[in-house]
Amino acid sequence: MKNYFKDGIKGFRHFVEDGETEEATRRLIDKIKENRFNAYITVCEDAVERAREIDKNKGDGRLLGMPIAVKDNLSTRGVETTCASKILRGYVPPYDATVVERLKENGAIIVGKTNMDEFAMGTTTETSFFGSTRNPWDEDRVPGGSSGGSAAAVASGECIASLGTDTGGSVRCPASFCGISGIKPTYGFVSRYGLIAYSNSLECVGTMGSSIEDASLLLDVISGKDSRDSTSIDPTLYRRSSEKFGKIGVLTQFFDGVEEDVLKHVWNAIHKLEDLGIEYEEIDLPNLRYALSSYYIIAMSEASSNLARYDGVRYGLRGKDLAWDTTFSRIRAEGFGKEVKRRILMGTFSLSAGYYGKYYLKALKVRNLIIKDFEGAFRKRKLDAIVSPTMPYKPFKLGEKIEDPISMYLSDIYTVPVNLTGLPSVSIPCGFSEGLPIGIQLIGRAFDEETIINIAKIYEENTDHQKKVSGLL
Amino acid sequence: MNNVMIGLEVHVQLNKLKSKLFCGCSTDYQDEEPNTHTCPVCLGLPGALPVVNRKAVECGIKVALALNCEVLEQTLFYRKNYFYPDLPKGFQISQYDFPLAVNGKMSIETDRGEKIIRINRVHMEEDPARMIHEGGIQYSRHSLIDYNRSGMALLEIVTEPDLKSPKEARRFLDKLRSILEYLDVFNGDLEGAMRVDSNISLAGGDRAEVKNISSHKGVEKALSYEATRQKNLLRRNIKIIQETRHYDEERGITISMRTKEGEEDYRYFPEPDLPPMSVKSWTERLKDEIPELPDAKIRRFVEEYGVKENHARSLTSDIEIADYFETVCKSSICTIPRQKVVRRAREIDPNMAASWIVDVLKGELNYREMKIEGSPLTEDKTIKILKDLSSGKITEKNAVEIIREILDNGGDPEEIARRRGFGRLDRSETEILVKKVIEENPKVVEDYHKKKKRALNFLVGKVMALSKGKSAPKDVNELLEKYLCED
Known part of the structure; x- marks a missing residue:
């Protein structure tokens, strides 16, 4: 049987040119429906029809005919969008997120909405109301999260590339756990219009592909100023990839908490880059140890406010109405899962009168210190990128950490600071251990996605880790 | 309290x-x-x-x-x-x-x-x-x-x-x-x-x-x-x-x-x-886009038009009324250079306009729950009414009646005055009547020349009766004296 998906976007383009889009898409939809990894929440039934039109009329667009998966917290017109929460079941948005609009304008076919942690709150995709997604490399293990469905779909050939969102590592963590490439762009680089908010000041739409090239092509398509998002920025106004220093910083902090084989492969990658002419030096950012506390306070505070709109009045879960306040309580008690409730409660507490200054304001101050730490490191040491393991561990077993939230939160130690600073970052595979993928993270200067993508490409061209994913397809 | x-x-x-x-x-x-x-x-x-x-x-x-x-x-x-x-x-x-x-x-x-x-x-x-x-x-x-x-x-x-x-x-x-x-x-x-x-x-x-x-x-x-x-x-x-x-x-x-x-x-x-x-x-x-505000307008109305402060206050409490007042006052001065003293040149006395707008028009509008903007009583109609009033063509009572009718049914002030028999005769029309009365009452004219005071009053009464009260008393007096002296 023909494997349509093993050579990524570039390979698939030949099939589109040869008029095989419909056949490939039909096979893909069938495969998604087998639901081997529970990567999808909703399948877009009209995908095959779209493919048929493309075969008939051709057309143009940089993603013409590409079957793309979209995380279920991105608004899709006419397609149920649930954020993997019971409270949003049955909600069909009347509008497309800007990123979805841009995919469609470029000829992409949206094949489905992918599974995720409920409201993107999680590191494993286990908090989904629709059940966990499984890691294609080992079905007993988590795919990472919160964009676990989007990563598993790419890794298992259930789409060619996908959109995820990244609030504290939610693109990079599952990319790392599933052995694929993921990009979290600079805050403001991609419009958030239509991204269902968890933590507005931290989250970004990111891209995933079986290679860094695919992920960066997708990013190119979806990025750019959007008048509907006041925090989006015209990137051409900012410096991109100007000076090159040929040097990276290695974030060696917290290395004693990192699994041994993860550390080994990360160092191997750094030495490989050294062989390719990129020097490194070890760096230490003093305020990083406060990053997790700062991150969780900001994220939960914003979440407590963002999730207040789910009251059942206009959409989603609804039942018999009583007095409005008891109705609100009942719907929210029934509709939200345990982790979401935990974060709403903690966020509500940290914004309360008398605690605001102690928690929220302090978290914002820490955030500023961390921003300065990064700025200082890039400038003073003349770095092109800062690297670290993406995750301190290999993919762990389903259920292994779900009952231990603190340990789960700690696994975000390398990804979270990036969201606090708004900097861009990519995760690419850098090796395998016990058959499980390991990822390395490259953090770049603001709006300098190009440099880290280029380093990732150089690495990718000179190694064959990313090619292993095609073995799964 | x-x-x-x-x-x-x-x-x-x-x-x-x-x-x-x-x-x-x-x-x-x-x-x-x-x-x-x-x-x-x-x-x-x-x-x-x-x-x-x-x-x-x-x-x-x-x-x-x-x-x-x-x-x-x-x-x-x-x-x-x-x-x-x-x-x-x-x-x-x-x-x-x-x-x-x-x-x-x-x-x-x-x-x-x-x-x-x-x-x-x-x-x-x-x-x-x-x-x-x-x-x-x-x-x-x-x-x-x-x-x-x-x-x-x-x-x-x-x-x-x-x-x-x-x-x-x-x-x-x-x-x-x-x-x-x-x-x-x-x-x-x-x-x-x-x-x-x-x-x-x-x-x-x-x-x-x-x-x-x-x-x-x-x-x-x-x-x-x-x-x-x-x-x-x-x-x-x-x-x-x-x-x-x-x-x-x-x-x-x-x-x-x-x-x-x-x-x-x-x-x-x-x-x-x-x-x-x-x-x-x-x-x-x-700042440049902020128009003249009520306080400044009150001061200007007092200074520029010489209206009373309480009138100025009432006129300016509603910008539409204030604009209306100014249009009415400026009706006759458009050809006169701005800087000259124009008060004398106005056809309508601003004080009269202010008092009619504040004391009559606002009340009539209020009674009808109407706003001046969009009402049938456009500025040009008020100008006409006030001009006729100050020239003595219509009486104050006529003016109120005309305003009411226009607010209720629309229409043109002149046409209303004519239809309802309002208005005064002009001087030439009165002149004819005066001549007629003098001709028809030689006896009384004689009495007049004998300095009988009552005689003039009698003649005035005759003229007014003939004009059905529409002659201006001022015209009647002046004309009678003029023609009686000629005799």
Whole structure:
């Protein structure tokens, strides 16, 4: 049987040119429906029809005919969008997120909405109301999260590339756990219009592909100023990839908490880059140890406010109405899962009168210190990128950490600071251990996605880790 | 009422804007079907983001400048978090620290002269949706929500507790409304355009907050009730507690809603979807767009037209009336260079125009619940009426009748006067009558020359009788004397 998906976007383009889009898409939809990894929440039934039109009329667009998966917290017109929460079941948005609009304008076919942690709150995709997604490399293990469905779909050939969102590592963590490439762009680089908010000041739409090239092509398509998002920025106004220093910083902090084989492969990658002419030096950012506390306070505070709109009045879960306040309580008690409730409660507490200054304001101050730490490191040491393991561990077993939230939160130690600073970052595979993928993270200067993508490409061209994913397809 | 202290929080809907505060939805929903002026943003749909309407911020700054406020260097939106069915996002985008402007002042007329009321702050926020309870809130079995109002731009204007009586509060709101209409940012006639919360306390008592006063006219009534209630408590030595009270407009009373312990914690924090705005730099440009405001106009009317101050005050309380007055006064001077003294050249005496507009026209409009703008009595018609009046062509009583008929049925002043037999004969017509009377009464003319005083009165009476009273007495006297002397 023909494997349509093993050579990524570039390979698939030949099939589109040869008029095989419909056949490939039909096979893909069938495969998604087998639901081997529970990567999808909703399948877009009209995908095959779209493919048929493309075969008939051709057309143009940089993603013409590409079957793309979209995380279920991105608004899709006419397609149920649930954020993997019971409270949003049955909600069909009347509008497309800007990123979805841009995919469609470029000829992409949206094949489905992918599974995720409920409201993107999680590191494993286990908090989904629709059940966990499984890691294609080992079905007993988590795919990472919160964009676990989007990563598993790419890794298992259930789409060619996908959109995820990244609030504290939610693109990079599952990319790392599933052995694929993921990009979290600079805050403001991609419009958030239509991204269902968890933590507005931290989250970004990111891209995933079986290679860094695919992920960066997708990013190119979806990025750019959007008048509907006041925090989006015209990137051409900012410096991109100007000076090159040929040097990276290695974030060696917290290395004693990192699994041994993860550390080994990360160092191997750094030495490989050294062989390719990129020097490194070890760096230490003093305020990083406060990053997790700062991150969780900001994220939960914003979440407590963002999730207040789910009251059942206009959409989603609804039942018999009583007095409005008891109705609100009942719907929210029934509709939200345990982790979401935990974060709403903690966020509500940290914004309360008398605690605001102690928690929220302090978290914002820490955030500023961390921003300065990064700025200082890039400038003073003349770095092109800062690297670290993406995750301190290999993919762990389903259920292994779900009952231990603190340990789960700690696994975000390398990804979270990036969201606090708004900097861009990519995760690419850098090796395998016990058959499980390991990822390395490259953090770049603001709006300098190009440099880290280029380093990732150089690495990718000179190694064959990313090619292993095609073995799964 | 002694020692009453009142502070107001006035919510003003910037209903002259074309679109809402954070989305492009039209604000023109007054007679529209519910929930037809909505979009993902003002419905609070998941994923939708607010974008600030710059025009709304400009309107806010203009109001702030008109109230002599300091515009802050940077302004910031905050989220005010609370649950209510009319609030689609579970929070209201409002302002907290870093409002648009602070430290303003506005003068009002009181019984003891002019008085300055300090303005604490001016900030912007979005209007919630409107809840409708069919058959009244007590009897309705359900709530209906209309999101057409959701996301309308509101300006909250907060005063210091400088108002000393419910009447002063009313005066403040009247003046504020007039300023807002001068700035062309507000139409006070639309439902819910101005809503007022108020703090009121008596010396020796804690303050009560009275919420839900839905019209600026209701303010005086609500506050009078509340002041009396507090006075009675003090008289009976009952402690007044700090609480929020609800104004029941139908019954005209205030009802306790919650005490201080039950106050909500709104968990304000900066709206992450809206970056701070540097607005101070806009003020120079916007200053130039502020028109002449009521106080300045009063001064100018007194100086330029020589009208009485109370007339000037009344004319300027409504910008449309003020403009109307000026059009009427300027009717005859358009060919005269601006700088010359023009008072003598006017065909219509400004004092007469002022007094007719204030004492007659405003009353007639009020009686008919009409506004001058769009009424059938256009400026040119009033000009005609006043000209005819001052030339003696019609009587004062005729003028009032003509005004009334035009307001009721429209029509042309001249045609009405003719049809209803109003108006005076002109001098030449009277002249014919005078000649006729002299000819027909040689005996009386003789008596006149014998210096019999009664004779002239008799002749005047004859002429007036012939003209059916339409000859100007002045003409009759002058002409009679002229022709009698010729004899």
